[in-house]
Amino acid sequence: MEPPRGIWHKTTVESTTLQQRTFHTTTLAGNKRPHTDDTGSSYRPSTAERAVQFQRASTLGRELPELTASTIEAIDSDSTAPTSEYSQRRAVPATPTSAVDRSLSLSFPRYGLPDSLVNNLTSLGIKDIYPWQKQCLLGPGLLNGTKNLVYSAPTGGGKSLVADILMLKRVLEDSDAKALLVLPYVALVQEKVRWLRNIVHGLRRKLPSNDDVPEKEQTSLWQRRADEDSVRVVGFFGGGKVRATWSDFDIGVCTFEKANTLINTAINECTITKLRSVVLDELHMVDDDHRGYLMELIATKLLSLGHEVQIVGMSATLQNIDLLSRWLNAHTYCTFYRPVPIEEHLVHEGNIYPASSTSGLLKTASQLASGSNASQLQNQPVRIVHPSPHKEFKDPVLNAVVALATETAKSGFGALYVVAPFVPKLHSPQIRNFYEKYGYRYKLNRALRNSSLDPTILEKRLDLLADLRSLSTGLDPNLAETIPSGVAFHHAGLTTEERDLIANAYDNGVLKILTATCSLAAGINLPARRVILHNARMGRDLIGPSMLRQMRGRAGRKGKDEIGETYLCCRKDDLKDVVELMHAELPEISSGLTTDRHRIQRALLEVIAIRLANSRDTVLDYIQRTLLNLSIAPDIIEAHVESSLRDLTEMEFIQSESDLYTATQLGKAVVASSLEPEDGAFVHREMQRALRAFVMDGEMHVLYMFTPVHDLSVSVNWQVFRSEMERLDDSGLRVMTFLGLKPTQVNKMAQGGNLKETTPEEKETARIYRRFYLALQLRDICNEMPVHMVSRKYDVPRGAVQTLGQTCQGFAAGMIKFCEQMNWGAMAAILDHFSDRLNAGAKSDLLALAKVTFIKSRTARVFYENGFKTVAAIANADPKELVPVLMQAQPSKVRLKTKDEQKYEEKLLAKAKVIADSANRLWQMEMMQQVYEE
Template sequence: MEPPRGILHKTTVESTTLRHGSFHTTTLAGSKRPHTDDNGSRHQPSTAERAVQFQRASTIGKEPPELSASTIEAVDPDSAARTSEYSQRLAIPATPTSTVDRSLSLSFPRYGLSEPLVNNLKALGIKDIYPWQKQCLLGPGLLNGTRNLVYTAPTGGGKSLVADILMLKRVLEDSDSKALLVLPYVALVQEKVRWLRNIVHGLKRQQSNQDTPKKEESSLWQRRADEDSVRVIGFFGGGKVRATWSDFDIGVCTFEKANTLINAAINECTITNLRSVVLDELHMVDDDHRGYLMELIATKLLSLEHEVQIVGMSATLQNIDLLSRWLNAHTYCTFYRPVPIEEHLVHEGKIYPASSTSGLLKTASQLASDSNASQPQTQPVRIVHPSPHKELKDPVLNAVVALATETAKSDFGALVFCNSRRGCEFNARLISRALRNTCSLDPTMLEKRLDLLADLRSLSTGLDPTLAETIPSGVAFHHAGLTTEERDLIANAYDNGVLKVLTATCSLAAGINLPARRVILHNARMGRDLIGPSMLRQMRGRAGRKGKDEIGETYLCCRKDDLKDVIELMHAELPQISSGLTTDKHRIQRALLEIIAIRLANSRDTVLDYIQRTLLHLSATSDNIETHVESSLRDLAEMGFIQSESDNYAATQLGKAVVASSLEPEDGAFVHREMQRALRAFVMDGEMHVLYMFTPVQDLSVVINWQVFRSEMERLDDSGLRVMTFLGLKPTQVNKMAQGGNLKETTPAEQEISRIYRRFYLALQLRDICNEMPIHLISRKYDVPRGAVQTLAQTCQGFAAGMIKFCEQMNWGAMAAILDHFSDRLNAGAKSDLLALAKVTFIKSRTARVFYENGFKTVAAIANADPKELVPILMQAQPSKVRLKSKDEQKYEEKLLAKAKVIADSANKLWQMEMMQQVYEE
């Protein structure tokens, strides 16, 4: 069932006023908003009443009627105590502890972990390890770093701790050693950075026996202030940190950043400090979109002359033996989960048990075969009664709402995976309506939810109206359409039990660690496609919270028409891993160009030696590999990336620029053509040309709203129109598309011009970001989610960094300087005059402009201000929002005051740095 579109996009445009009774301000440039004082004898609403106010305000006074979730009844009342998930207390065999087996203690001498490290882990709740973790760690050559490891364990089974221990041992045993932890998603990188910083807090590293005497003899050597500490730095696209190889001890990276770091270190001959590389989600190695970069990383490491311990792990590895042969690694497999999972199939309102995949298959098969009634059929253990509400006539939707509300009312957490972003929001609203009548049960919890709403309101994007409606009931949605700040607040609230139900797209299953007592799949499709067995296992693996739940539960709600597909899905084995280098995207070209550019190979023999170390060598025939290698080398030479002479290879200046900028060869050729054309006639009297130049070229799946494109084109000045003409874009074509025409993409020339149209459309959004238009207004203007606008800005920052390196490598210094300036503007979301203010925490875009217009034009002015003086400025910078009662407005202002204190502290630190710099310059 699709949600009605209109109701999801309504907002209340009523300005929030400032009460000067709470904050005293000095005279500022600019006008102040009118204010009222709600103090006095007015009735102060209860917590429950205030929750309803939020819900009503979010729906513009039209409060949707309450829903009552369908009851779920046990088929066999006598066995209800055994089958009901909330009354059962299974006799699960206890896991051995360190009191029984001393080797399960982290302080066991054989592990060689220092006492401070053991104490830090204990402080984070890790006192003992599981038997499987012990067996894995004690594998041959693992603790001393002489052997690689590939292992698989279920989600929630504790597999990350094994990699953390091995990696930390390599880093702590030598002050010069480095380690890389490679993860697929930015959210995982950020989460892991926080985790590792807690683990290494206060730890000291051993001095290198080889280098210490040399350092002591040198009178020029001085110890770095943090020489013995462990520095954990995160690397990801759009990240603010521009750290280099020498700035970290443990680098937590996305695939792309890890590959770039390793290329640079090999090229600069500093790679010898690398001692450990952990590859998480190793099953993605055959993904030719991003995961293939893991094969490039690992193969380069295997080609080095010094040993680097490679640790690969995944919850969904099928042919682990192949990976073991590739990485020359010890292997370990376990199916242990500290919290067992009960699996269920929900079909036409009936819940069938499936304690294993085969059990679920048997149940589904019997359901599908109703021709032979004489055969015994698996009986459901519970039944979801039909709903009298028209919104819940669909049996799948009715089951989802009933299961989710049952979980929340029993004070457990539920994750509901939906097939689209709109589906997430729609389900969240229905579930919250079903839970609304329970709001008065726990005033303390409602108070925490109102605090969460205040936090969301204090963000620069304001409070989403759907979240305003659902959060008071303990329900929220989580998808890429939200901004990073919104997703973080919601995830933390769910993890802390403030929210009980979270509806999410499938990306949450792999993108962040949020377990639940109950995982509910709203049918077996994500979008239009059936989910794969790996994704199904990841989503189901989120069930069960160690330390909070005795058991985890999964419910796959299957549509009647999908039953056959579900049977095939459940029957499907996990996919076999193979190399992704020989797909139609020609990834092997990038592999060969990189090793030649970083001088890891310079002849046919060394190229073949590299190829023999790839996963490709083990998963394809020799003739097929040789064909791909020969054609790829020939294509690289034709594109001008390499030169060959007598079977010797060298990268050209262009080839080195492509590798330095982390581009695919095909994308690098496109960028080079665009750059060369721009250098001949760069349009400098406006912003559109430079913004276009650092709009990403990779995988532009953006859908153009041609009516918006035409409207924006008509508003372009002469400079912008000249850029369009220069790029080969035709206003007549845009008008034709806005009237329903089709953009042909049959020939290579048509595909290239289509790519240019998409880049220019994104450049229009970047122009608005750089000119201080708030994200929520850009989102509304281009009809895209707020999170998509933020992701575009972050992606462009990463791409711009690559383009700067490209220009520097090509000796195009002027172009690099222009791109660098606009990269700073994009990061700030502001014009040039605000770049200094934008360095202050929480001050970006519209907020920076409001500060500037109110007289705070310098960092020093903010640093010397009382935080209370900054609250009215922050109020003015917020988007329009609902007007609520005084107590909630007071909470909102308290959140802004806390933010103002952070701003003042940040400005003070920056100001002190500026003062010190001036002293040194004098």
């Protein structure tokens, strides 16, 4: 049911659309791809009918009545709200441009950027910079690299460009210079690599002539690569057999762990002087107890080196920026400017209030709690969400969420809907299923199902379904139902390929509403016209001010929206806490080295192992350069240092003689494998036990050995554990016995028992049980069981299975280095082979085929069984011959009408061409290698 015409024209999105005709949306982006008519049937279902076929097939016969979102009515008000901190753009509409201020042009001589770089940025839509970016770049000593920088700017305010320019200047001014860009998540690393490669495309660095190079180094000039003057951008994350060196890249985009390892290696090999720039993104995570402390280790080691390397730290949420400035000896800059301002709102009991006045909102909360009449409130609502006649929308929070999201989608904009209610006594998979099957996205879909939409968009959504369907995991039935309506979910339970397809579709306007969890919404770069937050809790606890600001910062698309909107919906009991949260100060950042995880032990072990410190004085000098030294009292730090050195000595990681510290072989192995000291001690005990009696007549023992030991908070399904244990052969049972795992204990847990974790011995035993449970999943992956089947078997998300495989590859690479450092060559070789199998998801006979793009696991087996047993066989095949094989490799799926099957085959043919090209390249390399060997 459409809202009354008068009311509809008063809604925020619609009224804005009417007033500003220049808004650009992506609704009609792209052109409809023509299709040839089928000759076998006279009936041609419309695009809308085929979309309904997807939905009905996925519901398996469940026909539910359609829902109608509630109407939203604007309230006339003469009150003027104060300007939000995010609304500078609106308050100062006459923002200068490069036509007025020449220094806002990237070609301004003082920036010293080459024309090719300026042209590349222009082609990517960056023609000018903002005034705050100019002021920041022109800070003392920044452009010439003699001063470090710490700065803060809102999400979407253009902060990354400042770091990119400074980093590229360091790399371009010296042909030997290297730079590292450090990011928290793999997805961000992959996205940034793509972006930087576009920026540096075609750039050329001036190479030194023989006159500029010492005579003993001149011979190396004749050995340069053909592209030696280009700028190579390489991403580093996960595992890898080849140890990365400076010669492999010019700009390395790394996760925290990889950056720390690269710097350790370079310091140890005395090549660190080539490093000229290090950018630390999301600097507020430096006090994160899980991984952020690695940023402190990275920066402190660089500060201790004594050579010029420019450190640039940035974040959208930095409170005590002065402390970070003192730590890094950096110039600081802070701005609240956003090119797309954000209007923030609080939604309570169907009333929408502006969130710009702290005192007014707190008073309103108090008045509402005391039961005051709405007309007497100081803060009047600006809009009202009318109650819904549907019983499904009786909850006022859910009703408001659906109404706001539906209004956004119908107006042609995108909404990012963040959902994180607490569902008691449910583990993660159950919560995920609750969201997907019975929750908010599901009801959003029902509210939008029959919305009129341009056929071009429906075609694109069907294309998206075809892309998802062509993946090895098949098409998720929940996505099959909701995507035709423009609704999808984006969470860690999806595979990387699924998340990429959904994110791209949303970014291009094909999808209009995306639901995500709190943590994912803060980490993904998917801006929206509206960000709608369902409550402000993760589990039982309120989220922090930093995460709230990160999520709100996703609102507003530069170049697509002139404004962004955030709506935080809260329940009556949470009103006061949520209002205080919305206006709470950001928490002050402190060091993460003094938590109960003993991070300072790792810091000391690393600097001793890489010989950055070897005496008590040099250790203390290193500690004085940490953020820790500015966070707590000196006597407390000294006590931590003394106890940590003593613990490292007792664990036989370091040894001291005449007040000089050196790392033992074991200590060097722990550092080389990037393990925490506690995890390193556990791995050493496990390895020593394996070396005494290794079970070689099966796979379980070696799979167990490269199953990660860190972050084993996995939820074990003990019924599945018992079932898999009962299927183990004699070799697998011997491994369990050898590891100290008891079948009686597994049976007890499967019947509802508890696994004791009181003493250190009990904690270690519990760790072994969890590790063995993960090893069972790895066994299935290595034996070609598809990811979606492993997911179903162990009751875990598909994305979690994929992440486990990727994590294990990284851990296996660390274990190989550990064994090599300990001179355990045979164990390293075994782990190396199984690392290949894990990467391929296949048995040994398919490892060669698995090197071909898109051919992994079950797909490789299907190719093998159809006669394509070698890379050469695939290389010499016509891509059309490969399509039927790819069809066989797909999981069971809903059969569609002929026209949709044709589109599906077109997708597979495109994939077959990529496979054939990849096989051709590999085959040519094999042929060349054979020629050289002869």
